Amino acid sequence: MQADIVPIRSICVYCGSQPGRDPSYMEAGRALGRSIAAHGLRLVYGGGTRGIMGAVASGVMSNGGKVTGIIPEFLMDKEASRHSLSELTELVVTEDMHQRKHRMFQEADAFVTLPGGIGTLEEIVEIMTWGQLGRHRKPMVFANINNFWRPMLELLDHMSEEGFIHTAHLVKPMVIDDIEAIVPAIIAAGSSDEGEETVLSRM
Template structure:
């Protein structure tokens, strides 16, 4: 059985200006559905969010949407919500993010706005603090995340990222490489964990 049963996808509730954002989101969802990997995401039915969930659903996969009550009318349409296998409505954003973390074995950040950036940085911070070792992928579609990568390099060079070994997100340009990279990272992490246990024995 694969180590990755579910992947949390952080992404925008709008589609962006480039059609490739929606296309790659749907392609990612399709790949997840075909691989039997559950999508855990923000529950929206529009924009990049809607595209990734559509991809999973059309490929016969399972979808868990987690959305705060105050965003239901803004980011989701009721008929589409009924197509999800599971819909969790939370009291606020903090509860939403915690549940997304609990239910996911890996994380992918697709192009998005401030909310997507905040979710990505938080999950990277938790990794840096040693709270998890789950794979993190930055889907660098058309170089979308290049400015963030430059900023992280700058922070590292200036001595503000002291435990960089704890958080090493995979920056992947091609959407078709994302699932294989996550599966490989999970296997490598599992092997490393077994080696640590053997060393302690």
């Protein structure tokens, strides 16, 4: 059964634990964090304190916002420093990646994907899959910094055209280039009562 739309109180951000080669990726992370804090929302993320993950968390905390980090025990020394983790508003340590992803889904009212690698891609694809299966109607956004996600979006269009995404209207996240427009778009989508296409349509 399709879940109801709920007001936006928290945003889950998927992104790389590395900074990437383009400095704009890190700046986008910090800017998104600032925007989340400015709108009074809570960040839910993978708990890393390095790379783009660290930039988002820093952007939130340096502007007085709240951060929930969710990280498996085996990644605590790989993706984060334990000292930095102690500065988070809330830290949840899970046994494995499956628990981490499920808890992130439970804690979040919307999802934003910044540039990242295989893990980042796997996380947002799973959320899109659950959307296709009708398990949620939470807004999903590809933060398309410098067209980073263009190949992925082209692949999604190709799969849909070839008849492999049978409920395409449920798996079309918003695609937003302007980092400052992301949080307002999510808030607008979360308050919409015009149906799932409004919530999940591409911008």
